[in-house]
Amino acid sequence: MSIKQSTARRTARAVGFHAVSILVSALFVLPLIWMFAASLRQPGLPPPRSIEWLPAPLVWSNYVRVFQILPLGHYVFNSLLVAGATVPITLITASLAGFAMAQLSRRGQDRLIILSVILLIIPTTAVWLARFILFRSLGLFNTHAALIAPSIMGSSPLFVLLFFWSFRRIPLELYEAARMDGASPLNIWWRVALPLSGATIVVVSILTFLLYWGDFITPLFYLKSQTLYTLPVGLRQLQELDRTNWPLLLAGSVVMTLPAVLLFAVVQRFFLQENRLTGIYGQ
């Protein structure tokens, strides 16, 4: 009887856990659902009387119109161009730095970790005015190069650290063996370290892409010509055209959010699923 009781209690607890979890999950997904539902409303309709989960009629043509009102397709292309350029540059610079860090003495490593954490918490607001003046004097104003520039330092110190942690987990004997065979450090980085860090490469690639895909501040500061605009500034332009056309504004938001959600679906298993967390974030 006591066994029966304890299984009953365990079932009740499991049901309670899932009920609360589903409620919490729903709360966090709700903004996305509402965005999608509102993007299908007919523009110009009066406010609904009660909450609308799916508008009637469903106006899919909002997604066509949003590309007609503004050259949104061109902006998407520009965003892909910028984000696409930053991914390989970031992979090279961040992994090189991470690799060099992994070869250093313990003290050198600690110093670079501290430096990276400091860099990580310096807000861009602290440097944006001066960086603007610097970039303008370098002739980067109104070019995509200004948007791509941060990838030269690996985009984010976090990416350097991720590569460092990943490379440090590779057994030292492998590096030693390669060195004995006369491989240069660059050779070891390319032939030994990188091939063994597939998960980190995928994670850093996707996080880098998302970083530049959603970046609004840099293009706002540096881009003057409409032909150079990326999607985030394009969406701002759409808002300035008509602040009250919510269906179109949210259709544009869906266009911008969808690739992020899809890429996140690929990458989430690397750092949200069971027992993988320590793989990426732990030492």
Next chain:
Amino acid sequence: MLMPYLLGAVVLVGLPALLSLILAFTRYDGMSAPVWVGWFNFRIVLANPVDLLFPISLYNTLYFIILAVPMRVLSALALAMWLNRRGRGVGLYRTAVYLPTIIPDVAYALIWMWIFNPLYGPLNLILTALGLPTPGWLADAEFAKLVFVVMAAFQIGEGFVVLLAGLQNIPPEYYAAAAVDGGSTWQQFRYITLPLLAPWLLLLTLRDIILSSQNIFTANFIMTNGDPYYSTLFLPLLIYEEAFDRMHFGPGSAMTVLLGIVTAALIGFILSIVGNWGETHVD
């Protein structure tokens, strides 16, 4: 191999940080050569008799930080503890919690403008259905700042993942030993989880304080631009307007420096509290 990273850090962060510090003491309109003016910019920012925008926006920024940061850290902790288990569905729940964090800033701002729209927004439709009062939210100086706090409370994915990793690094034997000794759930939390997570919690809190002023800019710019009656004028927006609309790079840099000083003071205050807290509970 470290060169690109370190050079990038100097050119993109170090040099601009130094330059802002110098610019704060000059008159510079972006065209003619800067002129040294000593403390003039700081005097005009802090004690301008006609224009109290700096104190107002400093108040708004601190208001946001003091409400949003504890809320973000505590809810990330609560969710990480709740979802730190194995089993079916857990990965899905974690993904749901992370989802708002990956939405690009401009889209995220537009979504919340829609949710908080007084007439069309789903939130007020729900409140109406429940017979509750329906404020004007972003149009109402009393509630507008709170909208930004609510928005920030949903983007907690990074803190959530870091704390989840921290929890998974705690050896299960600690809890097993506590269970043998008859420790209650609260005691396990108080004497095992909390002390072992404390460094992570502190790091997240400090990082959030420093970065929240940066993270709020895009939403601020898209959603309210400081309205109504400057009630949502946060410091980064004021700095942006001062520098890029009025071409006052000197006062803009002075505000940047002052923001840095206030942030540092806030962090010093927290560290002094935490330092004492650790000592008195050392037994």
